[in-house]
Amino acid sequence: MSYLKLISKFFLISIVALLSIAQSYGQDSDNQVISVGANIGNVPWEFQDTKGQLIGFEIDLVHKIASQLGKEVDIVNIPFSGLFSAVQSNRIDIAISSITITDERLKSVSFAQPYYDSDQSLTIRSDSSVKTVDDLRGKIVAVDTGSTGDIWTSENQQKYGFKEIRRYEGITPAVLDLEIGRTDGYISDIPAMQYYTKDKPNLEVIERIKTGGSYSMMFSKHNELAVEVNEVITSLKRAGYINDLHEKWFGTRAEASTSTAKTTAMPGSKEGVILNFVDTFLNKEVLLTTLPMLMLGLKTTIQLGFISIVLGLILGLALALLRLYAPYVVGFLAKAYIDIFRSIPLLVLLIIIFYALPFVGINLSPFYAAATALVIVSGAYTAEIFRAGIEAIPKGQFEASQALGLSYRHMMIDVVLPQAVKIVIPPLTNNSINVIKDTALASVVAMPDLLKQATQAQAIAANPTPLIAAAGIYLALLLPLVLYVSHLEKKYRLREYA
Amino acid sequence: MKTLIKLESVSKHFGNFRALSNINLQVDEGEVLSVIGPSGSGKSTMIRCINLLEQYDSSGSIIVDNKLVKKGKALREVRANIGMVFQNFNLFPHMTILDNVTLAPMRTGGLSDADAKKRAHALLEEVGILDQADKYPDQLSGGQQQRVAIARALAMEPKAMLFDEPTSALDPEMVGEVLNVIKNLADRGVTMIVVTHEMGFARQVSDKVVFMDSGQIVESGTPSEIFDSAKESRTRDFLKSVLSHEAYTNKR
Numbered sequence: 001m002s003y004l005k006l007i008s009k010f011f012l013i014s015i016v017a018l019l020s021i022a023q024s025y026g027q028d029s030d031n032q033v034i035s036v037g038a039n040i041g042n043v044p045w046e047f048q049d050t051k052g053q054l055i056g057f058e059i060d061l062v063h064k065i066a067s068q069l070g071k072e073v074d075i076v077n078i079p080f081s082g083l084f085s086a087v088q089s090n091r092i093d094i095a096i097s098s099i100t101i102t103d104e105r106l107k108s109v110s111f112a113q114p115y116y117d118s119d120q121s122l123t124i125r126s127d128s129s130v131k132t133v134d135d136l137r138g139k140i141v142a143v144d145t146g147s148t149g150d151i152w153t154s155e156n157q158q159k160y161g162f163k164e165i166r167r168y169e170g171i172t173p174a175v176l177d178l179e180i181g182r183t184d185g186y187i188s189d190i191p192a193m194q195y196y197t198k199d200k201p202n203l204e205v206i207e208r209i210k211t212g213g214s215y216s217m218m219f220s221k222h223n224e225l226a227v228e229v230n231e232v233i234t235s236l237k238r239a240g241y242i243n244d245l246h247e248k249w250f251g252t253r254a255e256a257s258t259s260t261a262k263t264t265a266m267p268g269s270k271e272g273v274i275l276n277f278v279d280t281f282l283n284k285e286v287l288l289t290t291l292p293m294l295m296l297g298l299k300t301t302i303q304l305g306f307i308s309i310v311l312g313l314i315l316g317l318a319l320a321l322l323r324l325y326a327p328y329v330v331g332f333l334a335k336a337y338i339d340i341f342r343s344i345p346l347l348v349l350l351i352i353i354f355y356a357l358p359f360v361g362i363n364l365s366p367f368y369a370a371a372t373a374l375v376i377v378s379g380a381y382t383a384e385i386f387r388a389g390i391e392a393i394p395k396g397q398f399e400a401s402q403a404l405g406l407s408y409r410h411m412m413i414d415v416v417l418p419q420a421v422k423i424v425i426p427p428l429t430n431n432s433i434n435v436i437k438d439t440a441l442a443s444v445v446a447m448p449d450l451l452k453q454a455t456q457a458q459a460i461a462a463n464p465t466p467l468i469a470a471a472g473i474y475l476a477l478l479l480p481l482v483l484y485v486s487h488l489e490k491k492y493r494l495r496e497y498a
Numbered sequence: 499m500k501t502l503i504k505l506e507s508v509s510k511h512f513g514n515f516r517a518l519s520n521i522n523l524q525v526d527e528g529e530v531l532s533v534i535g536p537s538g539s540g541k542s543t544m545i546r547c548i549n550l551l552e553q554y555d556s557s558g559s560i561i562v563d564n565k566l567v568k569k570g571k572a573l574r575e576v577r578a579n580i581g582m583v584f585q586n587f588n589l590f591p592h593m594t595i596l597d598n599v600t601l602a603p604m605r606t607g608g609l610s611d612a613d614a615k616k617r618a619h620a621l622l623e624e625v626g627i628l629d630q631a632d633k634y635p636d637q638l639s640g641g642q643q644q645r646v647a648i649a650r651a652l653a654m655e656p657k658a659m660l661f662d663e664p665t666s667a668l669d670p671e672m673v674g675e676v677l678n679v680i681k682n683l684a685d686r687g688v689t690m691i692v693v694t695h696e697m698g699f700a701r702q703v704s705d706k707v708v709f710m711d712s713g714q715i716v717e718s719g720t721p722s723e724i725f726d727s728a729k730e731s732r733t734r735d736f737l738k739s740v741l742s743h744e745a746y747t748n749k750r
């Protein structure tokens with residue numbers, strides 16, 4: 001108990017230290033340069049042209065505002081769901097990415113006045129039988145993690161009977177899976193999808209979903225810059241500049257009643273509390289509401305970790321035996337397998353399995369894609385562990401078994417492997433810890449593991465508490481294993497010297 | 499008398515190095531054969547060929563109990579018929595003494611758990627360590643471990659026993675207890691080949707002594723033919739050097 005307390009205290013202190021470092025960074029550059037976080041690739045708001053130049057509606061706008069304030073702009077690429085922590089920790093001064101102003105978000109961040117009124121939309125493959133949102137009953141729906149589309153889809157899952165919601169980190173992977181047929185519809189901001197599908201005949205935006213959100217720039221709570229920017233936006237609207245941008249990027253001028261043309265007040269902050277450290281990072285209310293989501297993620301993480309560890313062990317043992325005792329060619333192939341898959345980064349393998357294999361007709365669900373990648377790689381590592389363990393068994397043990405007339409099978413099962421297991425348990429436990437940690441990589445293929453759930457929860461609540469909670473859960477899961485390994489290693493060392 | 503082990507023009511190469519050349523040897527049922535010779539002369543290699551821990555060159559042949567020793571299905575049966583005791587004991591460290599002895603009879607001898615235990619008890623009693631049956635190998639002295647190894651080999655009721663320098667790894671005060679066990683086996687009529695540096699022991703228990711040098715059998719005969727009136731000068735030189743060494747150690 002006191003040990004746990006100590007750990008959590010240590011954890012807190014580290015966060016505070018990291019935070020103050022982050023903060024001082026943010027403030028150092030505050031005077032001349034405005035640091036802007038954006039989810040690059042979010043057309044037509046912020047994306048790269050063919051020359052690699054950053055362009056878009058909000059890129060133009062933020063540059064204009066900065067020049068009015070006499071400052072420079074530095075743009076940082078951050079995934080949408082990471083923008084909230086980024087402003088809250090002052091790693092960036094402004095976040096842009098067609099962020100919808102919501103009451104929930106206003107509790108922990110600030111927004112300037114809106115400059116675009118939006119809705120959500122449903123995008124499908126042109127050849128799809130889906131024609132309206134109602135047709136999505138029993139189907140798989142794609143959204144961007146923590147976006148307005150995510151919030152709307154989650155709230156309406158029951159009503160429309162969506163079978164599953166897959167969460168992606170941006171348009172490109174989401175659309176890729178829609179095209180492959182892994183998902184049946186993509187619910188996302190309408191302007192972005194209209195712009196994106198302009199030159200893509202295989203995709204079609206078929207329905208506007210009225211959520212009535214408005215976009216603006218996001219700041220940390222009570223940031224003076226938000227007020228300054230808000231004033232500049234007012235003057236830019238009066239000068240017609242923002243509507244000029246609308247015409248530039250959407251081809252038409254916005255109606256006079258929309259927030260693109262009309263000045264409005266700055267959205268007031270909700271619940272007026274000044275969020276201190278604890279409210280920001282260890283917010284009890286946020287924790288309680290998001291805990292069920294985290295638990296679902298934990299379940300997925302444990303299932304994925306368990307399956308990958310067990311199958312990886314079996315594969316590794318088989319590979320090690322083949323490598324050591326199989327005829328030359330098979331042994332060589334086993335060695336090649338082991339060497340190759342210890343060299344390929346897991347993330348690369350995962351992306352190949354998930355996004356490339358469908359083109360040769362192998363279409364795995366996120367869970368099985370992640371499990372396959374983890375088993376393939378873990379098998380290669382455990383093979384090496386088993387090989388080292390078997391090779392550590394003295395030759396005399398094999399000879400004594402053979403001289404007694406034991407079969408190969410009994411020699412391995414009764415004599416060699418029981419001795420090898422003792423040697424390999426500590427490194428195998430280490431490997432299992434790595435496998436569980438690596439399950440977090442599965443969030444890139446839209447699998448709702450613990451990390452993914454935490455990311456989504458923190459974007460919806462605009463508060464990083466779920467991420468901290470996830471860190472705590474990982475710790476609770478893995479720390480006992482880590483301690484167990486140290487214990488085993490100590491025990492075997494003692495026995496050796498005994 | 500029946501011939502149990504027969505080597506006919508057996509040679510063995512390790513790459514280009516010729517460890518055995520043209521060995522001819524015969525061991526009859528109940529016979530005790532000692533193999534002596536300088537280090538590196540091929541003694542271990544020769545007896546390891548008999549149960550195919552080393553594959554001998556295809557030019558020769560080894561017959562055990564009327565069966566050719568070669569790779570394949572029949573090999574396990576041949577091996578079960580020949581017990582082997584190693585210089586370094588090679589007990590299974592993760593098993594108790596009792597389990598070490600019962601493993602092979604249960605797995606390959608087809609004995610039930612109870613029968614294997616009964617046999618193990620009798621053998622452990624014979625080698626004088628029944629009271630240690632539940633301990634693990636690393637809790638025993640070297641001499642005790644080697645006696646367990648002998649019991650383990652005997653548990654398959656082999657037709658012959660091979661000993662490769664069974665006392666070389668032992669502290670001097672434990673040599674006697676192991677030699678005694680082997681001597682009792684010899685008295686009981688167990689067929690065996692013993693590679694040894696213990697000349698007194700070889701003289702006392704052997705029916706036949708073989709002297710090897712450079713991978714060849716230089717001379718063979720009864721103990722007194724070899725130890726008292728060797729024909730070959732290489733044999734006499736070897737005996738002179740070990741006996742003077744033994745005399746020196748004994749004086750100490």
Ligand SMILES: Nc1ncnc2c1ncn2[C@@H]1O[C@H](COP(=O)(O)OP(=O)(O)OP(=O)(O)O)[C@@H](O)[C@H]1O
Nearest residue numbers: 512515517535536537538539540541542543544663
């Ligand atoms: N696996 C091997 N590979 C190559 N050479 C070997 C191998 N095993 C033995 N030899 C060589 O064969 C020769 C005979 O070795 P062997 O072990 O049979 O000698 P030995 O008479 O038993 O010696 P010692 O009394 O030292 O045990 C030696 O020169 C040795 O170096």
Ligand SMILES: [Mg+2]
Nearest residue numbers: 541542543663
């Ligand atoms: Mg030897």
